Amino acid sequence: MRLKPYLLRSMIVSLAALLGAGSVAADEPKQGGTLVMAIQNTPRHLNPAVQSGTATGVPGAQLFAAPLRYDEGWNPQPYLAKSWEVSDDGLSVTLNLVENATFHDGQPITSEDVVFSIDTVKANHPFKTMFAPVEKVDTPDAHTAIIRLSQPHPALMLAMSSQLLPIIPKHVYGDGQDPKTHPQNSQDVVGSGPYKLTEFKRDQHIILERNENYFMEGLPYLDKLVMRIVKDPAARTIALESGELMLSIFEETPRDLARMKKSPNLDVSSDGYSAIGSIVWLAFNTQNGKTADKNVRQAISYAIDRNFILKALMLGTAAEAKTGIHPGSPYYDDSANGYEVDLDKANQILDDAGYAKSSDGMRFGLTVDYGWAEIKQFAEYMKPQLKKIGINVTVRASADFPSWAKRISNHDFDMTMDNVFNWGDPVIGVHRTYSSDNIKKGVIWSNTQQYSNPRVDELMTLAGATYDIEERKKYYAEFQQILSDELPIYWLFAAPYHTVSNKKLGNPPMSIWGGSSPLDRLYLKD
Amino acid sequence: MSFWRVTAKRIGYGFLLLMSVLVLNFVLMSLAPGDIADTIAGEMGGADEQMLAEIRETYGLDQPFHVQLWRYLSRVFVLDLGFSYFYNTPVTTLILEKLPATLLLVFSAQIVAIISGVVLGVMAAKKPNGLFSLSVTLIALFGFAAPVFWTGILLIILFVSIFPLFPIGGIMDVTLAGSWWEHTLDVLHHLMLPMITLASIFVALYSRLARASMLEVLGADYIRTARAKGVPERSVMYRHALRNALAPVVTVAGLQFSAVISGAVVVETVFSWPGLGSLALHSILARDTPTIMGILFCSALVVVVFNILTDMTLRLLDPRIKSG
Numbered sequence: 001m002r003l004k005p006y007l008l009r010s011m012i013v014s015l016a017a018l019l020g021a022g023s024v025a026a027d028e029p030k031q032g033g034t035l036v037m038a039i040q041n042t043p044r045h046l047n048p049a050v051q052s053g054t055a056t057g058v059p060g061a062q063l064f065a066a067p068l069r070y071d072e073g074w075n076p077q078p079y080l081a082k083s084w085e086v087s088d089d090g091l092s093v094t095l096n097l098v099e100n101a102t103f104h105d106g107q108p109i110t111s112e113d114v115v116f117s118i119d120t121v122k123a124n125h126p127f128k129t130m131f132a133p134v135e136k137v138d139t140p141d142a143h144t145a146i147i148r149l150s151q152p153h154p155a156l157m158l159a160m161s162s163q164l165l166p167i168i169p170k171h172v173y174g175d176g177q178d179p180k181t182h183p184q185n186s187q188d189v190v191g192s193g194p195y196k197l198t199e200f201k202r203d204q205h206i207i208l209e210r211n212e213n214y215f216m217e218g219l220p221y222l223d224k225l226v227m228r229i230v231k232d233p234a235a236r237t238i239a240l241e242s243g244e245l246m247l248s249i250f251e252e253t254p255r256d257l258a259r260m261k262k263s264p265n266l267d268v269s270s271d272g273y274s275a276i277g278s279i280v281w282l283a284f285n286t287q288n289g290k291t292a293d294k295n296v297r298q299a300i301s302y303a304i305d306r307n308f309i310l311k312a313l314m315l316g317t318a319a320e321a322k323t324g325i326h327p328g329s330p331y332y333d334d335s336a337n338g339y340e341v342d343l344d345k346a347n348q349i350l351d352d353a354g355y356a357k358s359s360d361g362m363r364f365g366l367t368v369d370y371g372w373a374e375i376k377q378f379a380e381y382m383k384p385q386l387k388k389i390g391i392n393v394t395v396r397a398s399a400d401f402p403s404w405a406k407r408i409s410n411h412d413f414d415m416t417m418d419n420v421f422n423w424g425d426p427v428i429g430v431h432r433t434y435s436s437d438n439i440k441k442g443v444i445w446s447n448t449q450q451y452s453n454p455r456v457d458e459l460m461t462l463a464g465a466t467y468d469i470e471e472r473k474k475y476y477a478e479f480q481q482i483l484s485d486e487l488p489i490y491w492l493f494a495a496p497y498h499t500v501s502n503k504k505l506g507n508p509p510m511s512i513w514g515g516s517s518p519l520d521r522l523y524l525k526d
Numbered sequence: 527m528s529f530w531r532v533t534a535k536r537i538g539y540g541f542l543l544l545m546s547v548l549v550l551n552f553v554l555m556s557l558a559p560g561d562i563a564d565t566i567a568g569e570m571g572g573a574d575e576q577m578l579a580e581i582r583e584t585y586g587l588d589q590p591f592h593v594q595l596w597r598y599l600s601r602v603f604v605l606d607l608g609f610s611y612f613y614n615t616p617v618t619t620l621i622l623e624k625l626p627a628t629l630l631l632v633f634s635a636q637i638v639a640i641i642s643g644v645v646l647g648v649m650a651a652k653k654p655n656g657l658f659s660l661s662v663t664l665i666a667l668f669g670f671a672a673p674v675f676w677t678g679i680l681l682i683i684l685f686v687s688i689f690p691l692f693p694i695g696g697i698m699d700v701t702l703a704g705s706w707w708e709h710t711l712d713v714l715h716h717l718m719l720p721m722i723t724l725a726s727i728f729v730a731l732y733s734r735l736a737r738a739s740m741l742e743v744l745g746a747d748y749i750r751t752a753r754a755k756g757v758p759e760r761s762v763m764y765r766h767a768l769r770n771a772l773a774p775v776v777t778v779a780g781l782q783f784s785a786v787i788s789g790a791v792v793v794e795t796v797f798s799w800p801g802l803g804s805l806a807l808h809s810i811l812a813r814d815t816p817t818i819m820g821i822l823f824c825s826a827l828v829v830v831v832f833n834i835l836t837d838m839t840l841r842l843l844d845p846r847i848k849s850g
Binding site for chain 2: 034036042044045051052053055126127128181185186201202203204205207224226228229230231232234235238239241242244245399400401402403404405406407409429432440442443444445446
């Protein structure tokens with residue numbers, strides 16, 4: 001039976017919006033040309049099935065196709081799956097694959113490859129919640145895959161994007177070698193996506209060329225896509241201004257952004273980062289020391305001037321985030337208490353809680369950690385600011401990321417600056433921070449705050465087991481209200497990622513997955 | 527002692543030094559909290575405890591320290607530098623991939639610095655209190671005092687942004703299709719700015735040194751004798767004085783070789799030059815022990831070899847140096 005796309009009952013509303021948007025005629029894209037874009041880090045390798053993170057995800061999404069892709073409004077679009085259907089009980093998801101799709105070596109892409117890819121990701125990817133409820137995948141024929149679930153699992157839809165579920169060929173990566181260290185993760189990559197790998201040189205570039213046999217008709221527009229690894233933000237800025245680089249993603253240095261916004265030949269946009277959902281925050285140790293007291297956490301949150309941080313330190317490049325869900329997500333609750341700065345109130349809370357000021361005007365001391373240079377200034381800001389409410393803050397530096405990770409993951413801290421990603425659905429990247437069964441010593445970005453609330457656990461379970469967006473919004477609203485009252489974390493802002501593109505470039509990546517979505521519609525004007 | 531016996535002794539010391547570098551670095555690396563498993567988890571945006579344990583087991587990090595050290599050293603003795611944890615590639619491959627770019631940058635910068643330093647120094651020494659000498663001193667001090675990344679960015683702003691003469695970084699234009707000499711020219715074109723940046727620190731040092739040492743030599747009796755017997759001034763300067771004045775420059779240049787390599791780390795980052803420097807920086811931040819050890823081993827080897835070569839050159843330049 002041939003199913004029409006977008007049969008998901010809950011998505012009919014968004015379907016209407018999507019069709020409306022699709023009918024607006026854009027400039028006619030041009031075929032051909034070489035695009036040189038910047039990336040900032042050398043990926044470990046190019047196979048996102050066994051390596052999370054955007055360093056691998058951005059080139060990976062060009063090399064490997066996925067069952068679904070997304071538009072700007074969180075709506076799934078057909079990709080390798082031309083249509084899909086969720087059963088009434090929510091326990092199986094049927095994918096109908098396009099029939100003419102082939103891997104870069106000419107072999108057809110079949111449902112067996114989908115099974116193999118899901119199995120590989122499930123066994124090797126760090127985000128276990130993505131496919132945990134998947135019991136098995138049935139393959140009634142070569143182009144149908146039925147994913148059987150132990151419970152309704154809405155996060156599956158976003159987990160089927162290029163960043164998280166690349167479709168990898170079973171006949172290549174299923175040869176018995178450990179997929180994590182497979183030699184073809186870096187060289188001779190056999191993918192299914194819009195571009196084929198020409199050359200990957202560490203610290204230099206990744207050269208991709210058009211996949212002539214790409215299953216999406218007429219795409220990609222570019223003949224060649226070169227990703228140059230340029231680590232220095234100032235160097236990228238100048239190369240973008242001069243046109244040597246046509247596109248750069250994940251630009252986040254406020255001063256460089258301010259400069260590039262003034263450039264007549266550049267477009268600067270903050271769209272395209274809501275699925276990755278990176279949030280900068282101040283985490284508290286909720287079990288040990290003074291921060292175990294909710295009053296202390298609230299007083300600190302009232303003392304921090306988020307507006308000052310956004311305006312003076314971030315120069316207006318970042319959006320405020322009042323909760324642990326990214327402000328670009330449909331589940332973000334804007335009505336949560338954002339703790340507008342109020343020093344009198346902060347002092348009052350501490351006075352009432354019995355933390356009297358001693359003769360030098362100080363109440364007690366706390367430490368604040370940071371793990372890398374970009375978030376150092378926020379840790380330093382805490383010192384003079386919290387002095388105003390009588391808290392003596394010591395900024396603890398760590399030599400490098402592993403040293404910091406060791407401290408935090410072993411719960412040896414009072415407060416720490418951190419930057420954590422949502423990764424699409426809240427089930428994948430949000431729950432881990434607050435779930436009481438994810439308090440795991442030695443594991444960074446688990447619930448290192450050691451926060452535990454049975455109602456919060458229950459709300460996450462409920463929200464993670466229904467496809468109904470409105471129902472999920474209700475659960476997540478309560479979830480965010482409780483958290484913003486109990487404050488295991490004081491959330492500051494969404495990371496100021498921006499996409500900078502030359503005006504000669506058509507269709508820069510603006511979908512929710514930004515650069516880690518297939519860049520097959522990029523084109524060069526004239 | 528004969529020339530060759532001294533050299534053999536130097537090589538023996540060099541070997542001991544290399545071994546100590548390895549052991550010391552290994553100890554230092556393991557003293558730091560955290561390990562590659564944390565880095566990989568960080569790179570991944572999170573991991574679970576089972577995965578962390580697997581990574582530690584794969585790389586032998588669950589073994590006691592002395593076992594790890596012994597395993598490493600016994601492999602180095604058969605010239606096996608191990609596997610990079612981070613890139614899952616043999617360290618030797620990684621280093622050989624990056625070494626040519628670094629050597630090109632380091633050697634060209636060193637040569638440019640020595641030649642221009644000596645030329646400027648000698649010219650300044652002719653009139654030690656003249657305007658030229660003064661401006662050489664000023665420019666040299668400026669180059670020496672300015673942080674190398676700042677010089678790099680300044681040159682980028684000047685010669686890439688304002689006067690677009692050079693490319694912003696990298697070692698070649700990947701979109702260029704042409705014959706081999708076009709590619710060679712392209713690499714040289716990319717080399718100019720990083721080379722000048724790296725050389726700028728050392729020009730200062732060498733020119734000051736050449737100037738001072740020329741002044742000293744020019745005051746010596748044998749120079750007065752040469753002039754008295756009517757040797758032309760050019761010949762006095764370049765045949766009599768310069769040869770003797772060069773000894774300190776060569777000594778310092780040899781000793782500075784390690785400084786040039788460490789300067790290259792910064793320059794490579796600013797100019798996205800794909801050399802050992804950027805690899806070193808990244809592997810240190812990533813706690814990729816085998817790669818760091820491999821790079822340190824290689825740079826220690828280069829420094830030791832160059833010190834021995836400097837020593838030998840000095841002996842040839844100045845026959846008075848005899849004893850070890």
